[in-house]
Amino acid sequence: MTTIGIIGAGHIGSQVARKAVEQGYDVVISNSRGPETLQDLVAELGPRAKAATPAEAAAAGDFAVVTVPLKNYKDVPVEPLAGKIVIDTNNYYWERDGRIPALDNGEATTSGMLQEHLPQSKVAKGFNHIMAKDITTDGSPAGSENRRALATASDYPEAAELVTRLYDEFGFDTVNVGPLSESWRVERDRPAYVKRQNAVELKDNLEKATRTI
Numbered sequence: 001m002t003t004i005g006i007i008g009a010g011h012i013g014s015q016v017a018r019k020a021v022e023q024g025y026d027v028v029i030s031n032s033r034g035p036e037t038l039q040d041l042v043a044e045l046g047p048r049a050k051a052a053t054p055a056e057a058a059a060a061g062d063f064a065v066v067t068v069p070l071k072n073y074k075d076v077p078v079e080p081l082a083g084k085i086v087i088d089t090n091n092y093y094w095e096r097d098g099r100i101p102a103l104d105n106g107e108a109t110t111s112g113m114l115q116e117h118l119p120q121s122k123v124a125k126g127f128n129h130i131m132a133k134d135i136t137t138d139g140s141p142a143g144s145e146n147r148r149a150l151a152t153a154s155d156y157p158e159a160a161e162l163v164t165r166l167y168d169e170f171g172f173d174t175v176n177v178g179p180l181s182e183s184w185r186v187e188r189d190r191p192a193y194v195k196r197q198n199a200v201e202l203k204d205n206l207e208k209a210t211r212t213i
Helices: 011-021 035-045 054-060 069-076 110-117 157-170 180-186 199-208
Strands: 005-007 028-029 048-054 063-066 087-090 122-125 149-152 173-176
Touching: 005 011, 005 054, 011 028, 011 035, 028 054, 035 048, 035 173, 048 054, 048 063, 069 110, 087 110, 110 122, 110 180, 122 149, 122 157, 122 180, 149 157, 149 199, 157 173, 173 199
Parallel strands: 005 028, 005 063, 028 048, 063 087, 087 122, 149 173
Antiparallel strands: none
């Protein structure tokens, strides 16, 4: 079975873990405070889940989900993720992360920053513009009328394809925004952010996005 290494066990990380286990994945989940702080979550998730350090989760995963505060992205282990696809859920909250001029000025993207930190990994945007609680409750079977859609972006087609497959398994359609340089279209405060939308509506909202806010 495929193992997902999850780096970050907050709202999004724990919800991705719940849905992944439901879909038959094994998960190794970590946070910055240590595996012992995740015992209740792992007990809830059952035998397909275990707690670990970030480096252990990165090493164990066939692919990884990074879902840490943006200000901590440089703490993500580099070597264990080399050659792997990494799904990045990061959003820029300047109130939490501090001001990052390259983002404020439209010169960078959050996922692009993680890709620079992980030069041997294949980063794809994912799960950043959906409320965490909706990850486990808002999906529907493929072909359902008005099925909710989520966006991805990557410089690597195989990474975007993996996110597309995972979205479908979780119950969502996918709109591929293109390279990471375009992933700003689905970042915070843009029209597509945390809105329930089908694929047609998502494409429309992506087109409406402005580079700076």
